[in-house]
Amino acid sequence: MESKRSWFNRGALRLDLHNSWPIWAGYTLFWLVAANFMATSTYTLREPALEMARFWENCTGLSVFFVTPIYGCMVAAWLLRGLYHSRSALAIHALPVQRRQLFAAHLISGTVFLAIPTLVMAVYGLVRFLPGQSDLTQGLVAMGQSLGATWMMYLWCLGFALLCGMLTGQLWVAVGFFFTFNFLAVGLAVMVSDLCRKFLPGYASGGGLMEAAGWFSPWYNVGMTVSHYQGTLNGAGLLTGYALAGLVCMAAAYLLYRKRPLERAAELVIYRPLRVVLRWGVGLCSALFGSSFLQLLLGSTSSPVRIFVLMTVCAWVGLLATRMLELKSFRVLNLRLTGEFGGMALVLALFMVALNTGGLGYVTRVPNPDKVDHIDLSLYNQAYYGPVAGSDLELTLTDRQQMEELIQWHREYSQLLLQNADYPDEKYNGVVQSTEAAAYGTRSGWAEEYHYNSMMIRYQYPNGGSMVRNYTVVTTRQGVGDPNDPDHQLAQVLSRVDIPAILESWAPYSQIYQMQEGVSYDAGSRNRAFMEALAQDLREGNWQYSFLEDPAFRDQEAQITLNIDYSLPESRGLVQGNGFDVILSEEYTPRAWELYTQYYQ
Amino acid sequence: MIQVKNLTKNFDGFKALDHLDLHVPKGAVYGLVGPNGSGKSTVIRHILGSYIPDSGTVEVAGQPVWENPAVKAIMGNIPDDFYFPISADMNEMKKHYQSFYSSFDQERFEKLASIFTSIDRNKPLRSFSKGMQKQAAFWLVMSCRPQVLVLDEPVDGLDPVMRRQVWSVLLSDVAENGTTVLVSSHNLRELEDVCDHVGILYKGRMLLERSLDELQNNIVKVQMALAPGRELAPLPEGFQLLHQSVLGRVHTLIIRGEQQALEAALAAQEPVVLDLLPLSLEEIFIYELGGQDDGIKEILV
DSSP: OOOTTOSOOHHHHHHHHTTOHHHHHHHHHHHHHHHHHHHTSHHHHTSGGGHHHHHHHHHHHHIIIIIHHHHHHHHHHHHTGGGGSHHHHHHHHHSSOOHHHHHHHHHHHHHHHHHHHHHHHHHHHHHHHSTTOSOHHHHHHHHHHHHHHHHHHHHHHHHHHHHHHHHOSOHHHHHHHHHHHHHHHHHHHHHHHHHHHHHSTTOOOOHHHHHHHHHTSHHHHHHHHOEEETTEEETHHHHHHHHHHHHHHHHHHHHHHHTOOGGGTTOSOSSHHHHHHHHHHHHHHHHHHHHHHHHHHHOOOOOHHHHHHHHHHHHHHHHHHHHHHHHTSSOOOOHHHHHHHHHHHHHHHHHHHHHHTTTTTTTTOOOOGGGOSEEEEEEEEOOSSSTTTTOEEEEEEOOHHHHHHHHHHHHHHHHHHHHOTTHHHHHHHHHHHHHHHHHHSOTTHHHHSEEEEEEEEEEEOTTSOEEEEEEEEEEETTTTTOTTOHHHHHHHHHHTSOHHHHHHHSOHHHHHHHHOOSOOOOOOHHHHHHHHHHHHHHHTTOSOBOSSSOHHHHHOOOOBOOOOSOOOTTTTSOOOOOTTOOOOOTTTOHHHHHHHHHHHO | OEEEEEEEEEETTEEEEEEEEEEEOTTOEEEEEOOTTSSHHHHHHHHTTOSOOSEEEEEETTEEOTTOHHHHTTEEEEOSSOOOOTTOOHHHHHHHHHHHOTTOOHHHHHHHTTTOTTOOTTSOGGGSOHHHHHHHHHHHHHHTOOSEEEEESTTTTOOHHHHHHHHHHHHHHHHHHOOEEEEEOSOHHHHHHHOSEEEEEETTEEEEEEEHHHHHHHEEEEEEEOOTTOOOOOOOTTOEEEEEEEETTEEEEEEESOHHHHHHHHHTTOOSEEEEEEOOHHHHHHHHHHTTOHHHHHHHO
């Protein structure tokens, strides 16, 4: 087995396995205790015939989201422990063994460390649940799924932790890298989105940025995606992807190991080019996280200069701290670091200037009508009180003329936003104060001043791509009927939308289901009948559409809001809330109320 | 047996080894000496195959050492600070070494036990003193019957009796098996007793590398007194004056050059007294470096 080209070395494997029993024995013990607890929990006992399946489904959650990532990191740290001290690193590498053999021994040991607990758990599961299982197949399938998910997560975590371990010369830094990099991308994406939202009117997080951030935040992503319930393991593809990525990480770790300079044991970063990456990475992360934290402490007004100053100071602290850790000294200030300080300040200044001047065309970017397949509009009224409170609307525009009108409005609106960067903020702040006053003061407060709405426009392209913008559209009493007011213009555009036709094109069940909030009911035939009746009413003109510009404001006519989400029957009166907490009442929406009572009561 | 050619190593811009050449003949006991920070440990770590050279080659028994288990298998190594895994005792270490070294000699291991009697085989080695750990290291390494031994401060921490015993075992191995030994130490008096070759390292370069006999013949301490009114004449070509001091009429000179020719040249000045004395390795080290190192120059003054 041990030829000249062999990857196997008996001595190296022996060295890895020697005294390693506390690692896997502790892990096994934990699982046996946890499993025993889960097995006797009331939840599993509710379905005695499927106890085994439910047991393994419970195990999956605990394993994949919590225990396996920690264990994978621990195993990697244990296997690489010899690399972090000069004495041990030199001693091990002076032995007659190649690095590839040492690395292969790490991988074999890592596999053994999970294989033993897995085996013990499988035996435990069988012995515990086998008697009395009427549906053994389901139990065995669940066991296979659970153990498979654990192994896939383990492969990812072990591989990634080995890679992190290869980048640094300190054990705790390796562990720190593992935990940080598993969540960093999504944290950064949230921070950047938060900043963009402050300075880029219409900015929509999500889409590509958040999706990529999710993929690069594996532990977080798995936690959000994977579930094991009633025989179905959701997110198996994702786990497989990460398992493969784990194998790639192992290969990368090996390539790094081949050239690892042992003289740098105990250094913060082993490979010199990565030092700059780490310094700047920590600096930029400090800028984003630190400035957000300080803004919270100091009270946040979105002054770009203030944010720039906070970001720069935090970035410098991050740079300085990293340099100190690199050199293990407090005396690190020199010409080079001063230059890096200047460079960092310049980068942040450019970033803030770019944000403050429309994000390199982001604010005013509106697609040409001929490039758009259709437009999805989601409008949410967020007023607490009043006849339009909580009225939400989701539309899909396919009519070319309607789309052109909306795009034209969007162009003008975005230009206005760019010219007056304070436009949404100023109004928004006013609205918040006003609505709060209304909520805690007189009920008529809503009608005197403002109400505000959030709007999402999604341009869907024929190739499947999309462009999304989110706006806070503030409707003022003064602006109603003013042809120069952009909100009024939007209302005009929307008023021309053929609502009944759109309503008919909806899939009623899914729409109702999507728009309900925290209320669960069957999307059964009564819903369909209700929607059809509603559509019929709209076709016959029994109702008038009013969303942003409510006729009730002007002439006291009866008005209807498209409250497609119907609340629980108890919610008859005015209920304080926002968003989807829709008011359906006899007083304000008599026709809808009539329909509702007809079909639901 | 050990050939290092043009070896260069930088540590973050600091040149630890600068085009270093080193040659250890088979069966030689080679003393590697040099001031602190001269690069001795760095060379040794290259020879052991732990460090990757920036440039140059390191060969043992005609083969490169880096990632070559076949070569490493004939080498034994005792660093200044030997590494024992957590909780490993002597029996466990023996098993580790047996699994790495096919040449591990169980019989010899048991035979050496009679020398290292103070080591409890069942106690964790990390709980031992530095001297005891060094004994354990010797016991293990010598049991592997290495053809090449690389030692860094090998007897540092050992008591005088154990020092003598360790050197005795080591030298008998050299005599019986032709083992090649490269030893780095600051204890030059001890090295002088055991080495037959010496290399002096200074700032990552090999200052000189010779057999000890050759070295001692090449540098000589001269004490001569001249007749009243006579001045010391300049040395002829081919001799290098490393150090000179005068006390009354007595001149003390450290001169590099061929001893017999030097004696003849000095005799030509008709001194009243002329003595040529051999230098110890320590003196050679100090006078050789005296020309390089300002700190040592001051000591000599």
